[in-house]
Amino acid sequence: METVDDRWGAAARDEWTLDPVFVSVNHGSYGATPRVVLAAQAAWRDRIEAQPARFMRAELPGALRAAAARLADFLGTAGEDVVFIANATEGCNAVLRAFDLAPGDEILVLDHGYGAVRNTVRHVAAGAGARVIEAAVPFPRPEPAALVAAVTAALTPRTRLAVLDHITSPSAIVLPLAEIIAACRATGVAVLVDGAHAPGQVALDLPALGADWYVGNCHKWLCAPKGTGFLWAAPARQAGLHPAVISHGYDQGFVAEFDWTGTRDPSAFLAVPAALDFCARLGGPALVARNRALAAAAGAWLAERLGTEVGTAGVAAGSMASMRLPLAGQLTQARAAALADALLAAGTDAPPHRIGEAAWLRVSAHAYNTMDDYARLADILARVLPAA
Numbered sequence: 001m002e003t004v005d006d007r008w009g010a011a012a013r014d015e016w017t018l019d020p021v022f023v024s025v026n027h028g029s030y031g032a033t034p035r036v037v038l039a040a041q042a043a044w045r046d047r048i049e050a051q052p053a054r055f056m057r058a059e060l061p062g063a064l065r066a067a068a069a070r071l072a073d074f075l076g077t078a079g080e081d082v083v084f085i086a087n088a089t090e091g092c093n094a095v096l097r098a099f100d101l102a103p104g105d106e107i108l109v110l111d112h113g114y115g116a117v118r119n120t121v122r123h124v125a126a127g128a129g130a131r132v133i134e135a136a137v138p139f140p141r142p143e144p145a146a147l148v149a150a151v152t153a154a155l156t157p158r159t160r161l162a163v164l165d166h167i168t169s170p171s172a173i174v175l176p177l178a179e180i181i182a183a184c185r186a187t188g189v190a191v192l193v194d195g196a197h198a199p200g201q202v203a204l205d206l207p208a209l210g211a212d213w214y215v216g217n218c219h220k221w222l223c224a225p226k227g228t229g230f231l232w233a234a235p236a237r238q239a240g241l242h243p244a245v246i247s248h249g250y251d252q253g254f255v256a257e258f259d260w261t262g263t264r265d266p267s268a269f270l271a272v273p274a275a276l277d278f279c280a281r282l283g284g285p286a287l288v289a290r291n292r293a294l295a296a297a298a299g300a301w302l303a304e305r306l307g308t309e310v311g312t313a314g315v316a317a318g319s320m321a322s323m324r325l326p327l328a329g330q331l332t333q334a335r336a337a338a339l340a341d342a343l344l345a346a347g348t349d350a351p352p353h354r355i356g357e358a359a360w361l362r363v364s365a366h367a368y369n370t371m372d373d374y375a376r377l378a379d380i381l382a383r384v385l386p387a388a
Contacts, residue, residue: 008290009370012282016368023348023376025298027364028169028197028320031220033275040274041225044267056263063270064259070273071218071230076205082232083258084269088196089116090244091215091231092163095192096124098241099161103129106158108151108189112137112168112355117194121163133159137173139355140311140324144176147316152183161190164211167197170353171311172320172362174202181210196229197221200279201288201318212237221319221366224275225268231258282367291319295365298374299323302363305378311360322360325352325381327388331359339388346380 015034018024024032033041048055069079085091101107107121111134118132125132135154138146151162162184167174181191191211198204200221206214214232218224233241238254249256279287299310299321311322325331331339331354339352339359353360361381363374 008282008287008367012367015278015282018368021347023350023373023380025363025365025369025373025377026349026351027366027369028172028220028362029349029351030226031217031223032366032368033219033225034223034278036278037223037225037271037275041267041271044270045265048265048267060266061259064266065255067270067272068230070276072232074204074276075199075216075230075232077207077232080255081206081235081238082230083255084266084272085215085229085231085243085258086227087219087229088194088215088217089114089120091213091229092117092192092194093120093244094231094241095213095215095233096120096163097244099124099190101125101128101130101160104158105130105160106133106156107131108133108135108154108159108162108184110135110137110151110163110165110168112139112171112173113163113165114169114194114196117163130160131158137168137171139171139173140309140322141313142173142316144179144315147173147175148179148183151180155184155187155189159187159189161192163192163194166193166195166216167201167318167320169197170322170362171355171360172318172322173312173316174318176315177211178209185210197318197320201291201320203285203288206232207234213241218272218275219268222272222275223278223366224272228268228272228275287367288319291365291367292317294369294371295319295321295363298363298365298369298371301371302361302374302378306381311355319366320362320364322353322355322362325359325361325385325388327359327385330354330357335388339384342384342388343380346384348377348380350377 068082072079072082135151184191193211193214195216199216218228219226243258243261245261247261249260303310303323308324336352350363
């Protein structure tokens with residue numbers, strides 16, 4: 001079995017409360033929040049509950065902006081251009097519902113795009129009489145030039161908006177985003193980026209990318225508490241952008257509208273600086289490089305064990321890997337759900353996906369993982385797949 005530098009794995013495992021019996025190789029879906037970040041969130045909750053009215057009115061506005069400024073610095077942008085939301089899908093909803101469409105306009109999505117966001121696009125397009133156009137992503141092991149060409153080929157004179165995944169969820173492809181955005185902007189197409197998986201997997205400088213809007217999650221690779229996402233909007237794109245819930249900040253500006261949408265528990269947002277500190281303590285860019293190396297090694301080893309192939313390689317690969325499963329016949333939605341349930345029951349959380357006509361399995365690599373986790377996964381697959 002190929003090995004990589006695992007000084008993080010055994011040493012870091014106790015930073016989390018993960019069940020040691022369960023094979024946790026799916027950080028990409030919901031993340032896993034470390035003990036120190038949970039403690040920071042709990043401290044904020046205690047502070048809130050000591051005097052809720054005083055905190056919400058006098059302390060929260062400044063504390064929320066301080067947390068947003070810290071996150072914005074990590075994202076390479078200004079604090080006033082970043083607001084907190086529950087998750088990337090919520091942010092996509094806000095942008096898509098505010099985008100002005102006319103009958104016959106087109107919205108471009110990727111055929112590997114995230115299902116919830118694709119549903120939002122379908123809903124918004126149907127209400128406006130617009131069309132949804134899919135760009136066919138080359139797969140497996142796409143080259144950057146082919147990815148750019150695939151999106152460019154799908155653009156038409158009627159394309160008004162492109163919704164692009166920074167890292168595709170089912171297939172784990174890291175897109176050459178700057179080049180694709182440049183191609184879209186060259187034809188006057190606005191760009192919304194679904195960066196749900198990107199923060200903590202790839203380095204980010206949001207203004208330099210050239211997108212109009214960028215949404216992301218902090219509860220995945222940045223290890224913040226669940227329900228912590230952000231929406232970045234270029235200054236010229238903030239007017240007319242509203243949260244899903246209209247509240248007291250209506251028509252008072254981007255930050256005022258999104259910072260207060262009604263009473264909710266803001267402790268997850270306020271714990272984001274603790275999550276950033278945690279990731280920095282575990283190595284920051286060095287941890288990201290280690291996770292990428294581990295995902296590549298795990299993916300290659302699992303594909304060899306399965307007798308199949310990996311889905312990504314080189315610059316298109318990040319801290320997740322996908323392997324084709326040796327399943328006969330079509331992976332229907334029902335069959336995929338049954339396989340996911342069987343894997344959970346057997347003690348692992350690796351999610352199966354249907355991509356094209358084949359079945360694929362996605363695994364993640366974070367600081368607590370070692371190659372032993374993927375060896376245990378392989379043993380589970382050997383028991384589960386024959387019955388799938």
